[in-house]
Amino acid sequence: MSRERLIEVKDLSFRYKADAPLSLDRVSLEVYAGEWLAIIGHNGSGKSTLAKCLNGLILPETGTVLVDGLNTRDEDAIWEIRRRVGMVFQNPDNQFVGTTVQDDVAFGMENHGIDRDEMVKRMASALKLVNMEGTENREPHRLSGGQKQRVAIAGIIALQPSIIILDEATSMLDPKGREDVLSVMHELNKTKGITVISITHDLDEAAGSDRIIAMEKGRIVLSGTPREVFQHPERLLELGLDLPFAIKMRQALSEQGIAVSPDAFSEEELVEELWKLKSTI
Amino acid sequence: MEIKINHLTHIYQPNTPFESLALSDVNAVIPSGAFVSIIGHTGSGKSTLVQHFNGLLKPTEGEIHVGDMIISSSTKNKDLKALRKKIGMVFQYPEHQLFEETVEKDICFGPLNFDVPLEEAKRRAREALELVHLPESILDRSPFELSGGQMRRVAIAGVLALEPEAIILDEPTAGLDPKGRRDILDLFTRLHKEKGMTTIMVTHNMDDAALLSDQVIVMDHGRCLMQDRPEIVFSEEKTLTSLGLDLPRAMRFLRKAGQKLGQQWEEPVFSTEKAAETIARSFVRKKGGDRS
Numbered sequence: 001m002s003r004e005r006l007i008e009v010k011d012l013s014f015r016y017k018a019d020a021p022l023s024l025d026r027v028s029l030e031v032y033a034g035e036w037l038a039i040i041g042h043n044g045s046g047k048s049t050l051a052k053c054l055n056g057l058i059l060p061e062t063g064t065v066l067v068d069g070l071n072t073r074d075e076d077a078i079w080e081i082r083r084r085v086g087m088v089f090q091n092p093d094n095q096f097v098g099t100t101v102q103d104d105v106a107f108g109m110e111n112h113g114i115d116r117d118e119m120v121k122r123m124a125s126a127l128k129l130v131n132m133e134g135t136e137n138r139e140p141h142r143l144s145g146g147q148k149q150r151v152a153i154a155g156i157i158a159l160q161p162s163i164i165i166l167d168e169a170t171s172m173l174d175p176k177g178r179e180d181v182l183s184v185m186h187e188l189n190k191t192k193g194i195t196v197i198s199i200t201h202d203l204d205e206a207a208g209s210d211r212i213i214a215m216e217k218g219r220i221v222l223s224g225t226p227r228e229v230f231q232h233p234e235r236l237l238e239l240g241l242d243l244p245f246a247i248k249m250r251q252a253l254s255e256q257g258i259a260v261s262p263d264a265f266s267e268e269e270l271v272e273e274l275w276k277l278k279s280t281i
Numbered sequence: 282m283e284i285k286i287n288h289l290t291h292i293y294q295p296n297t298p299f300e301s302l303a304l305s306d307v308n309a310v311i312p313s314g315a316f317v318s319i320i321g322h323t324g325s326g327k328s329t330l331v332q333h334f335n336g337l338l339k340p341t342e343g344e345i346h347v348g349d350m351i352i353s354s355s356t357k358n359k360d361l362k363a364l365r366k367k368i369g370m371v372f373q374y375p376e377h378q379l380f381e382e383t384v385e386k387d388i389c390f391g392p393l394n395f396d397v398p399l400e401e402a403k404r405r406a407r408e409a410l411e412l413v414h415l416p417e418s419i420l421d422r423s424p425f426e427l428s429g430g431q432m433r434r435v436a437i438a439g440v441l442a443l444e445p446e447a448i449i450l451d452e453p454t455a456g457l458d459p460k461g462r463r464d465i466l467d468l469f470t471r472l473h474k475e476k477g478m479t480t481i482m483v484t485h486n487m488d489d490a491a492l493l494s495d496q497v498i499v500m501d502h503g504r505c506l507m508q509d510r511p512e513i514v515f516s517e518e519k520t521l522t523s524l525g526l527d528l529p530r531a532m533r534f535l536r537k538a539g540q541k542l543g544q545q546w547e548e549p550v551f552s553t554e555k556a557a558e559t560i561a562r563s564f565v566r567k568k569g570g571d572r573s
Contacts, residue, residue: 271541
């Protein structure tokens with residue numbers, strides 16, 4: 001299947017200081033239009049550094065990053081790259097720049113010189129997409145963490161990007177806030193075709209992606225569909241990661257002598273397997 | 282050290298237009314040496330409640346008994362210092378509070394503030410590092426050169442160096458990677474088991490609350506709705522759901538599987554191992570029936 005390549009990373013290396021070890025070590029990667037890509041790996045494995053390279057917040061030491069054919073080293077292209085690749089960070093309080101929701105959403109559009117009538121239109125539709133309509137005049141301290149993250153997403157959507165990167169964007173939220181942010185993102189991914197790159201420690205979230213990349217010491221060490229990646233539970237634990245609940249449950253069941261197929265990968269599939277086994281007894 | 286909460290009410294900014302009732306007639310007991318988790322929706326009063334335990338907040342009405350100390354609205358602020366020494370508080374993202382040039386200075390900061398002599402403070406810093414499983418070699422390093430998980434452990438070591446009798450944890454694993462999470466939870470489980478440390482943990486994670494605690498306190502709208510063993514609290518599915526709280530994952534899976542397999546699996550089961558045992562039992566019984 002040939003798919004449209006949105007991002008092409010080739011032999012990318014990067015280090016923060018001249019005498020520091022490489023934070024990214026010859027990483028090559030392609031991101032396809034419309035996919036949901038999860039990047040996993042323990043703290044310090046290079047995930048966030050990679051993400052920052054994708055919209056030119058940092059530039060490669062060697063290698064190249066192309067976004068829709070635009071090179072992040074090209075100073076004339078950098079604003080266009082950042083418009084196309086939006087980024088939501090971990091801490092909701094560190095990225096709210098406006099004094100009200102509408103100021104915050106307008107901030108990016110103002111920087112890109114979008115005219116007022118267009119801004120008003122985009123503001124309304126962006127807030128609607130993240131389920132925050134009617135909050136235009138709210139102040140940040142009146143919002144929960146999850147609501148702040150959704151306002152941040154609205155600010156990005158208003159710039160009509162092709163990709164949104166979530167850099168552990170739900171890790172500081174409570175379960176409800178996390179669910180709200182993820183369901184908004186899944187909706188944008190499905191209905192608007194926005195490509196999502198999600199850096200996450202939540203393996204259950206990663207299990208719902210189209211493709212997973214695992215990083216270790218600045219390199220990509222595993223990649224594939226969730227089903228492929230979770231075929232190697234020992235490897236994930238070695239990498240300091242965890243397993244999704246359904247995989248742990250499957251392991252516990254086989255330890256009890258219940259022969260569930262190793263292909264069962266989600267809770268639904270496990271239940272289905274149990275039902276089949278039960279009816280054969 | 283036992284902590285007893287009697288008719289505790291807390292009003293933020295009383296007698297102003299911003300007045301808000303954060304806690305309303307809360308009664309609860311944290312038994313000495315227990316591991317107690319506090320669960321509840323965001324804004325339910327969990328953090329406000331625990332901030333009373335070490336005197337960061339004083340009751341508007343009611344009292345807190347901590348060991349032989351009583352804290353009420355009339356307690357003088359200077360009398361709270363003794364309390365802060367007995368009860369250690371690990372805030373959310375405690376690593377944000379690191380500030381010293383070296384790990385050693387940072388850990389010693391608390392004890393020195395409580396007039397512990399320098400040599401003794403340094404001895405405690407070494408001991409605390411050992412408790413959090415960090416090598417002595419990092420004492421001279423800047424805390425800001427460490428990884429996120431290590432920074433958090435240094436911050437926790439700073440609290441342990443006060444040699445508290447009880448420790449309060451406000452979402453201690455938020456934002457950590459899975460290995461960092463396991464390390465931190467293992468650390469507090471160990472301190473609780475080996476040192477008999479009274480441990481109070483505010484958490485959004487129902488699995489942690491169910492698996493680690495002796496007792497669970499459920500907060501809602503500033504009230505304490507339930508305090509009991511996890512087996513009892515997590516049997517109250519309707520109440521929890523109405524508060525926007527989940528059951529532990531293993532229980533949710535059992536219900537889902539039970540529905541399909543025609544089984545009523547409603548017992549409180551918290552680990553994947555126990556859930557698998559429950560399912561295995563139903564398989565065996567059926568087999569046995571066939572053979573007889």
